[in-house]
Structure formats: C-alpha cells, structure tokens
Amino acid sequence: DGGITQSPKYLFRKEGQNVTLSCEQNLNHDAMYWYRQDPGQGLRLIYYSQIVNDFQKGDIAEGYSVSREKKESFPLTVTSAQKNPTAFYLCASGGGTHSYEQYFGPGTRLTVT
C-alpha cells in the first residue's frame, strides 16, 4: 500500500533536547512538507522540499531543521531553540506540477516538558 508513515506516534522529551521526527513516503512524490498543528490555529507550514537535497523555509521555520537526502524521506528536527515545541506534527507529500492533492501522514504528537 502506498502512503506516508510517521514515527513515532507519540514522543516525549525534556526541555533543551533536540528531537527528530521521521517521515517516509512511497508515493514517488517529489515534494514533501512539514506542518505544525495547534488547537484553534489550523495547520502552519514549517518546511517544504521540492526535490532531493533542496528545501525551503515555510511560515514558522525558526527552531526547526530538515534534511532531504532521499526522495522518500524528509525528517524534521525540533531543536532546543524552538520556544514552544509541544504540538501535533504532520508530514505531507504532493506530486508537484501534475497533482494538486497533498497526502498526509498520521502525525506525531510531541510533548516537551
């Protein structure tokens, strides 16, 4: 089955620690995205990548970093510089020019205490 996987489902970290969230897709999509979801605020774009070895900042990139070494993978690191990291993180992918839908993974809920 084609789709997007995110792991883990739940993640707990102490303040001051960096943490990496995994996102893998087997849809052969060029573009991948990371969103953050907070109650009452909808989804906000953190980073996106159109092709391997290239990525761009979204609307709220501060305190986050990404890499895109393989087409299938787009991990997100939440650094200690992120002031309020507790949130639900969603990864998505899209086919680019010929496909308008974005397909979403199941999400990772990160709790930092």
Place this chain on the structure above:
Amino acid sequence: GNSVTQMEGPVTLSEEAFLTINCTYTATGYPSLFWYVQYPGEGLQLLLKATKADDKGSNKGFEATYRKETTSFHLEKGSVQVSDSAVYFCALIRYSGGYQKVTFGIGTKLQVIP
C-alpha cells in the same frame, strides 16, 4: 495573500440532520479547493476537491461546489451520521514558485449525537 475563512465550531447536530460548513476564500488567480477531514488523533484525509469554477466535488455523501462569484466552497451533507464526527478543514492550493502552496482554514469540529 491567500486566506481561507471557515465558520468556527464546534457544530453539534443530531444524527440524520443536514450539515453545512461554510468556507470562503481570498486568492489571486484560480486556486484549487479542497475539503480535508481529520478524525481524532489522526492525520488529514482528502474528502473532496474542485479544481475550477462551478466544479462540484463529492465523496461519501458530502458535496461542495466551487463558486467563484461568491468565492465560496461550502461543505454539505444531507444526513449526517455519528461516524462523521471529526474536524473538517477547507483549503486552497495554488502552484506558485515551483511548489504547491496550501492555505488551510482553522478547521470546524463537527459532533454528531445519536
């Protein structure tokens, strides 16, 4: 810039009631419009879409029509079920600068009671 305005929830309905969730948008050009649904603790699933004016998207009894004259894409269902309880997001997607730029509404929580 682009924006999507959704009615704020929560919306509480009895089973078999008629559902309308309003969505209006502001965008340059001709965006594609989408409704996504999110069940508790899960990611977003595409519910339906429309890519040009007057298109009607439909799926699982839900419908929405792309109205360019009123810049709206209201979601409707004739008879809701308890299993429809979820959060619904209206979104527009434009292809800009080489990538898909998605603008989401804040989401409307629907609760259907038996």
